[in-house]
Amino acid sequence: MLIAKKSLVSxxxxxxxxxxxxxxxxxxxxxxxxxxxASVTSFQVILTREKAATVSNQQILFTIPAxxxxxxxxxxxxxxxxxxxxxxxxxxxxxxxxxxxPDFVCDTGDTEITLAASPSGATAxxxxxxxxxxxFTNGTTSVAAGSEMCFEFGTNAESVVTGxxxxxxxxxGTTFLTLSGTVGTVDSTGQAAMPILADDQxxxxxxxxxxxxxxxxxxxxxxxxxxxxxxxxxxxxGGSVTDVAAHTMAVGTNATGGYSVSYNGATLTSGGDTIxxxxxxxxxxxxxxxxxxxxGYSVSGDATVATGYDHNATPANRDWAWVASTTTNVISETGxxxxxxxxxxxxxxxxxxxxxxxxxxxxxxxxxxTF
Amino acid sequence: xxxxxxxxxxxxxxxxxxxxxxxxxxxxxxTSTSFIVRDPLVGTGGSYxxxxxxxxxxxxxxxxxxxxxxxxxxxxxxxxxxPYVIQGVFSAVANGSNADLTWGASTAGxxxxxxxxxxxxxxxxxxxxxxxxxxxxxxxxxGLTPGGYCFKLQTLxxxxxxxxxxxxxxxxxxxxxxxxxxxxxxxxxxxxxxATRYAxxxxxxxxxxxxxPAHIIxxxxxxxxxxVVTIQGLTLTSGLNTVSSISGGPTGLSIGSEQFGIRxxxxxxxxxxxxxxxxxxxxxxxxxxxxxPTNFASASGVTTATTYNVNYAANISTITDSGEYGTTLTYIxxxxx
Numbered sequence: 001m002l003i004a005k006k007s008l009v010s011x012x013x014x015x016x017x018x019x020x021x022x023x024x025x026x027x028x029x030x031x032x033x034x035x036x037x038a039s040v041t042s043f044q045v046i047l048t049r050e051k052a053a054t055v056s057n058q059q060i061l062f063t064i065p066a067x068x069x070x071x072x073x074x075x076x077x078x079x080x081x082x083x084x085x086x087x088x089x090x091x092x093x094x095x096x097x098x099x100x101x102p103d104f105v106c107d108t109g110d111t112e113i114t115l116a117a118s119p120s121g122a123t124a125x126x127x128x129x130x131x132x133x134x135x136f137t138n139g140t141t142s143v144a145a146g147s148e149m150c151f152e153f154g155t156n157a158e159s160v161v162t163g164x165x166x167x168x169x170x171x172x173g174t175t176f177l178t179l180s181g182t183v184g185t186v187d188s189t190g191q192a193a194m195p196i197l198a199d200d201q202x203x204x205x206x207x208x209x210x211x212x213x214x215x216x217x218x219x220x221x222x223x224x225x226x227x228x229x230x231x232x233x234x235x236x237x238g239g240s241v242t243d244v245a246a247h248t249m250a251v252g253t254n255a256t257g258g259y260s261v262s263y264n265g266a267t268l269t270s271g272g273d274t275i276x277x278x279x280x281x282x283x284x285x286x287x288x289x290x291x292x293x294x295x296g297y298s299v300s301g302d303a304t305v306a307t308g309y310d311h312n313a314t315p316a317n318r319d320w321a322w323v324a325s326t327t328t329n330v331i332s333e334t335g336x337x338x339x340x341x342x343x344x345x346x347x348x349x350x351x352x353x354x355x356x357x358x359x360x361x362x363x364x365x366x367x368x369x370t371f
Numbered sequence: 372x373x374x375x376x377x378x379x380x381x382x383x384x385x386x387x388x389x390x391x392x393x394x395x396x397x398x399x400x401x402t403s404t405s406f407i408v409r410d411p412l413v414g415t416g417g418s419y420x421x422x423x424x425x426x427x428x429x430x431x432x433x434x435x436x437x438x439x440x441x442x443x444x445x446x447x448x449x450x451x452x453x454p455y456v457i458q459g460v461f462s463a464v465a466n467g468s469n470a471d472l473t474w475g476a477s478t479a480g481x482x483x484x485x486x487x488x489x490x491x492x493x494x495x496x497x498x499x500x501x502x503x504x505x506x507x508x509x510x511x512x513x514g515l516t517p518g519g520y521c522f523k524l525q526t527l528x529x530x531x532x533x534x535x536x537x538x539x540x541x542x543x544x545x546x547x548x549x550x551x552x553x554x555x556x557x558x559x560x561x562x563x564x565x566a567t568r569y570a571x572x573x574x575x576x577x578x579x580x581x582x583x584p585a586h587i588i589x590x591x592x593x594x595x596x597x598x599v600v601t602i603q604g605l606t607l608t609s610g611l612n613t614v615s616s617i618s619g620g621p622t623g624l625s626i627g628s629e630q631f632g633i634r635x636x637x638x639x640x641x642x643x644x645x646x647x648x649x650x651x652x653x654x655x656x657x658x659x660x661x662x663x664p665t666n667f668a669s670a671s672g673v674t675t676a677t678t679y680n681v682n683y684a685a686n687i688s689t690i691t692d693s694g695e696y697g698t699t700l701t702y703i704x705x706x707x708x
Contacts, residue, residue: 039518043707043708045705047705048701049701050550104707174547176545191546192546192708193547193594193708195549195550195704199555200552200702201699201700201702202555202586203699204683204697204700205556205558205559205696206559206562206607206614207560207694208614208691208692209561211689252689254692256693256694336690336691
């Protein structure tokens with residue numbers, strides 16, 4: 001009887017040993033996992049500024065390991081290197097989303113998680129528990145393993161309302177962001193590094209010097225002999241009975257406000273005798289038989305010819321004018337321009353009573369840019 | 372009958388006693404202060420070896436500790452041969468993404484000569500991988516990704532046999548990302564409609580692409596998935612006026628037309644410049660969306676330092692508004708750990 005009992009005990013012990021061996025072999029790795037945290041992967045922190053002691057938006061991305069994110073689990077983000085989360089920072093300064101297909105992008109294809117100061121139902125809670133720690137506590141949302149989670153902190157948090165408070169970078173050097181909490185089958189961890197620079201920007205300067213060019217094609221023009229029977233036009237070969245340009249002027253500038261051209265000169269004068277100035281509009285040749293000295297202009301570009309001086313393509317619509325001894329703007333351009341050509345047409349008529357003599361005048365042209 | 376039996380037994384006992392007594396006499400124990408060899412066999416040499424503390428009669432012809440060699444044989448004489456090795460102190464120290472291993476030279480003797488070392492590395496959850504390092508006393512593992520690592524040192528004899536293995540030394544490598552910009556203020560000087568101008572660090576600009584460049588950027592990381600450098604910034608601007616950037620590219624420079632662009636070359640590490648900033652000589656590019664960050668350079672894995680030589684070129688036309696122009700470019704790096 002004793003022998004039988006011993007045999008039973010021995011069999012029982014052996015069976016237990018086998019079971020223990022099988023269980024141990026099968027589940028040992030699992031128990032081992034419980035003892036070691038898993039790491040999140042593709043852990044990335046993107047700042048909008050990496051300058052020391054400067055506020056910056058943050059975009060934090062990582063892929064959740066085995067187990068995913070389950071109800072009530074937490075994700076704790078801890079900064080070092082004097083990084084400072086402002087006291088006024090709250091859930092409205094954060095967006096949290098996830099994407100089952102990781103794409104390293106927060107807003108495209110992501111599902112936003114509703115946030116509040118504390119979790120309730122599907123709403124998750126997110127708070128700054130110190131100047132360096134932000135704690136996210138999941139609501140009832142379930143996020144599958146392998147999903148990409150995204151945290152946005154700062155003015156880039158625009159899911160419900162646009163965030164206001166931004167996190168201030170730490171000192172020049174390296175800032176570590178450490179992830180901990182209870183997410184995943186085993187508590188996940190992770191660490192990312194961010195370089196913080198004394199200055200993360202390059203300032204570039206350049207100068208565009210002011211330029212203006214101005215030239216007059218001919219400085220001596222002539223009418224020849226004036227007559228009371230027909231108008232004459234000045235040119236550089238003794239005058240003309242037809243309407244021709246006496247000279248041209250070329251103007252170009254990079255002045256932001258463009259340029260203007262003015263003239264200043266007396267009318268045709270011979271000693272004490274003068275020829276009256278013209279003020280004719282829509283007129284091909286003024287009024288032959290009546291004293292008139294005037295000028296009209298045409299331009300090659302888009303400059304504007306002042307009223308009363310328009311020498312357009314239609315002879316009958318041309319204007320002739322002269323303001324004696326007064327600086328008078330006749331051409332204007334509102335912005336920078338490549339070289340434009342201004343053609344000047346001078347008209348003279350005399351009457352039968354116009355005093356004989358050699359008449360002449362000197363006209364000063366001035367071009368000025370508005371820089 | 373009984374008497375005869377006893378006599379036979381006594382005779383046998385005497386014979387046996389005689390036999391053992393004779394054996395003990397002919398094979399004396401060999402002793403020193405630290406060992407004793409009982410009943411050594413008689414050797415063939417007919418001579419004896421000795422040291423200060425013992426004599427081994429008939430065990431061979433060695434008179435000194437060591438080995439006897441000739442062109443055709445090597446004699447290692449029995450218990451006289453005691454090779455030994457002593458390893459120096461072995462340590463492992465984390466240094467950024469590197470693990471600096473140092474050790475004291477191993478000492479060996481009595482047949483072992485130290486010819487070199489193997490270092491072994493084992494990432495957390497992995498197994499050891501050993502690599503011969505030669506007869507040195509330090510080695511640095513570089514470019515290690517973040518995580519835990521353990522190291523061992525093996526000492527090798529003249530035949531590269533492992534004669535000693537150290538205990539393991541374990542360290543943790545933290546995430547590392549380095550980024551620097553050599554100059555935060557550069558300038559073109561006066562731009563021209565008749566010649567391309569290049570920015571320089573002295574703000575005066577230059578008529579040809581400068582060497583050294585306007586500034587350099589250096590980036591490195593031990594992030595397993597590398598890094599991305601982005602650039603964000605508008606073109607040259609003066610109030611409401613701008614110098615049109617090269618939107619896209621890279622493309623050739625065109626004197627007399629407004630252009631603002633960047634050309635960058637990379638040296639060292641595995642980082643590479645991203646299009647359109649990677650033009651060949653004379654070809655520049657710029658973002659088509661300069662108000663948002665765009666990729667400037669990247670590395671796909673762990674990399675040592677890559678130096679990016681960054682040059683800026685500008686052209687203007689004759690009608691480019693005069694004024695003082697400027698822009699601010701923000702460079703950001705992010706690692707994917």
